[in-house]
Amino acid sequence: MRVSHIRAEHLDEPFGIGVPDPRLSWTTEVEGPWRQTAYEVEARGERVAVESDASVLVPWPFAPLASRERVTVRVRVRGGHGWSAWSDAQVVEAGLLSARDWSARFVAPGAGRDLLRCEFDARPGLTRARLYVTALGVYEVELNGERVGADVLAPGWTSYGHRLRYQTFDVTDLLAEGRNAIGAMLGEGWYKGRIGFAGGKAGYGDTVALLAQLELVHPGGEVERVVTGADWLAASGPITFSGIYDGEVHDAGRERDGWSKPGHDTEGWAPAELVERDLATLTAPTGPAVRRVETLAGERDGVIVDFGQNLVGRLRITAEGRAGERVVLRHAEVLENGELCTRPLRTAASVDTYTLRGGGQETWEPRFTFHGFRYASVEGPVTDVRAAVCHTDMARTGWFECSDPLLNRLHENVVWSMRGNFLDLPTDCPQRDERLGWTGDLQVFAPTAAFLYDCAGPLTSWLADLAAEQAEDGALPVVVPNALGPKAVFAAAGWCDAAVIVPWTLYERYGDAGILQTRFDSMRRWVDHVAALGEDYTNGYQFGDWLDPSAPPDRPGDGRTPKRLVAAAYHVRSADLVAMAADVLGRDAEQDRFATMAARAREAFVQEFVTEEGRILGDSATGYALAVRFGLLPTRGQRDRAGARLAALVEREGHRIPTGFLGTPLLCDALADTGHLDTAYRLLTQRECPSWLYPVTMGATTVWERWDSMLPDGSVNPGEMTSFNHYALGAVADWMHRTVAGLAPAAPGYRRLAVAPRPGGGLTWARARLRTPYGMAETGWSLDGGRLVVEAVVPPNTTALVTLPGRAPVEVGSGHHRW
Incomplete structure (x- = not known):
């Protein structure tokens, strides 16, 4: 033990x-x-x-x-x-738990400059050294010429006016007795750079700045501090432009050798400028940083390099040529007619440029940008090129595989889409002029995300930003952090409900009741806001069942499901969850109030949208899926008839997907719950568009935004909104984990497992593994001569409720089991 x-x-x-x-x-x-x-x-x-x-x-x-x-x-x-x-x-x-712990002040390099430096002396006998550092913008720090840490694009993107994360580094081994130097390079990043598809700046500030506090601890606890202040110097460096969307321009001829080492000639360096900033907004990270997590080689054909995988990161090149020669790197997710298809990037240039200094081999990778790409064009005297994959350095926790190679590739595509869109915060896409923290995408994908990776820390931070951005009346932005301004704050059903559903998911998957306690006020205020809107359920635009396949390409919100029905259904769901959260927290009065609110809203839903026969207004698959999964139908007969109608609608579509962003994640569950498991499997294994496997048959290595982002002839969807890396429609992976493999939580944090595989779809075996908070859990099944064989590993200190076809449920303890 x-x-x-x-x-x-x-x-x-x-x-x-x-x-x-x-x-x-x-x-x-x-x-x-x-x-x-x-x-x-x-x-x-x-x-x-x-x-x-x-x-x-x-x-x-x-x-x-x-x-x-x-x-x-x-x-x-x-x-x-x-x-x-x-x-x-x-x-x-x-770390530093109070603003009073900081004696450093923010310093800016000034217009046209991006380097900051300071020299200092270190006495003998140093026992440890800590660097506490952050920036308005993005930064990299060097100490005596050595890079500090491996973080990428630090400090990341938060709601900067409310929360600014700082990082803590152990730099003891980088210091020397006597003279030392510390330097930082700054970029605009999300803080000052162009963010959002309106073409403007994010509006957080017009000056990049650094805050650094280096603490040298000597025997007996004596501390010396080296802090950013008026004694720091600033100069221009080799980066002449950097932007999240547009790429980076680096002139190696402007590099200052030894600029972060002691003794560097500082002639021409100017005094840094002090910047006033409330240090009370500083907060320590709750999860890992963005880092380079993998490097991929590609296959080169002329100027085009194919890395075999749609990924997020940047290129690392080795080049050799004359001083002044340029290397130009362009990026795209797909090829069209043998060339990079950059139209889906819209106004994001996604071009990096490197000017050689000459005199031998030079290796370079951009610092302050990232791209979403599988293909790149490489122009210039490049001898080697690799792709550095970057994302939040989360630990992988969940795996799935089965007897169908296409489903395995689909699952791998979901994993890669999560990797690409968890670059510091959960985004919609990583390549075009958007890359925003859309609430609706995460709302549907959170259960899948929590299975695949340990994302509790990153999502805890994101929820803190969401609460910070919430309006006084409880309304919420549809993107977090809100880089789009007041126009993005309205009661968007299924999007703003992330304020309730994501905390509940973290409680369910990680057993974290603390997140319910911390975010309960935000959850409550959102549901109260919707209740105050009355029967319209809106104070602005509704997305509805976004990207319903029946919607016109240029009007993706005009699907088959009435938007008011979607809003009413989500109001019931969120009120239910707030009541459940109040029950967990022992808030009896609020539990009663929100349970009553949910009951009344459910009754109103039935009266307006449901017939006695179980028909639902709009007669859409999403309408029926919402009603079944959100418990909106009061009688078993209505529920059964709704499930039958849902199955009929799916069959009428030839078992192709008839739903959009909000309906799709519920579809297979709603069918399986109402006795139509075979129909759910036929949906899952369908290869014709729209389906989950159509992109796989077209060579996709990530999940697409549109079912037909690429058309059968290999051309790219002509619509303005076409991404090849969106995780939302990959939320079906949660059903694959829970139902196909049969591994689900029966109690918060998987303290009790639900082992309930439901074979079908012609599969002969399936299995899943999950590193739960209690240890590794596993389920697997296979068909052996028509006999179902099931195995499970239950972690120590947990139990499992095992429900197998044709057998009564049984409770088992930890250990390895076989049936």
Whole structure:
């Protein structure tokens, strides 16, 4: 019996953590059935024992951490075998927990400059050094000529007026006794650069600036600080332009050798400019940073390079030529007529340019931009080119595979679309002049995301931005952070409901009741806002079932499902979830109020949209799927008839997808729940457009925005809105995990598993693995001569409810099981 994988909050590496009382989690490795009965935590020489079976996000049992405090934590547990040995030590170190901890001030390099530097002396006997740093814009820091950390596009994108994340780095090994130098390079990033499809700036500010506080700790705890201030110097560097959409221009002839090393000649450098900024907005990250996570080689044919995978990141080139020669890199997701198809990028140039300094081999990768691409054109004297894949450095947690190679490729496409669109925050697409945190996309995809990767930390941060951007009356923006201004704040059903549904998903998948506590006010205010709007359910435009295949290409919101029906259905769903959240939190009065609100809204839905026979206004697949999955039909007969009508509509369409963004994620569940599993499988395995597998047959390596983003003849959809990397329609992967493979949560955080595979679709086997908060869970089934064989691995300290075809449900404990 061994305790491992100790975490603080949702961080595997709780370094620079931003809360004084971080909740702790751990897993226990033990064979066979086992249940924890007590745990003991050690830190600061204290030990606290608790009689409890809890092992996920348990309360911090000691006095709160102070800023900068570093403690080692060990855990042991008791179960059926007595006490375990103590775990290995996990270090938990606090960041700067208060604005009062900062003595640094923001400094700007000034117009036309992007480099900042400072020299300082370090005394002998240094025990440790920490760099706390952030920027208005994006930054990279160097210490004595060495890059600090591996973060990309730090500090990332948040609602800058409310929250600005800072990073903490251990730089002890980069310092030398005596003279040292620290330098930073800045870019516009999301803060100052062009963001949004209106063509303008995001409007956060017109000056990039750096905030850095280097703390040198000596024996006895004495601290020296090197901070950004009026003594810093600024100059121009080799980057003459950088932008998220348009790329980067780098002139190597303008590089300043040794600019971040001590002794550099600073003639011509100007004093940095002080910038006033409220430091109370500073906050520590709740999840990992964006990093380079993989490098891919490509196949080159003339100037075109094919990396075999639609990805997000940038190119890393090696070139050799004369001083002044240029390398031009262009990016696209697809080819059309053998050339890069850049029309879907709209106004995003996505071009990087490098001017050689000459004199030998030169290696270069852009710093302050990223692109979505599979193909690139490379012009210039380039001898080698690689693609650096960049995204939030989340841990992979979930896997799926089955006997159908096309479904496996579909699932891999979903994974790659999540990777590409979780670049610091969840976006709609990573390539064109948009790349925004659309709420509706995440609302439908969150369950899939939470299975594939540990995204609790990143989504906790995103929800904090959502709450910060919420209007006083409870209305919400449809993109978070809101880079589109007041016009993006309105009651968009299915989009703004992310304020309720995403926190609930994090509770369901990670067992984090704290996120419900923290975001309950935001959840409540949104539902109250919709209730106050009355029967119209809107104070502006409704997207409806966006991108319904029947909608005109230039009017993607004009689908078959009445928009008021969609809004009414989502109001019931969100009111239900707020009532459930209130129940979890012990808020009895609010539980009663929102349960009553949901009941009345459900009754109003039935009266307006449902006939006694179970027909629903609009007679659309999305209407029936919403009614079934959101529990909007009061009688079993109505529900059964609605399910039958849904199946008939799907069959009438030749088992091709008849739904858009909001209906599609519910479709297979609604069919399976009402006895039409075969129809759901025929939808899943359909290859004709519109279907999940049509893009796969067309060579897709990510999920498309439109079912027909590429037409059967290989030409690109002529519509203005055509992306080849959108994860929303990949939300079906959640159904594949839960129903095809049969692995779902039956209690928050998978404390109790639901093992319930439902074979079909001609598959002969399927399996899924998930690293739950309690350890690895697995399910798998195969057909052996017509006999169904099911296996499951249930993590320690959990149970599973096993429901197999033709058998009564059975409860099992942890361990390996076979039926």
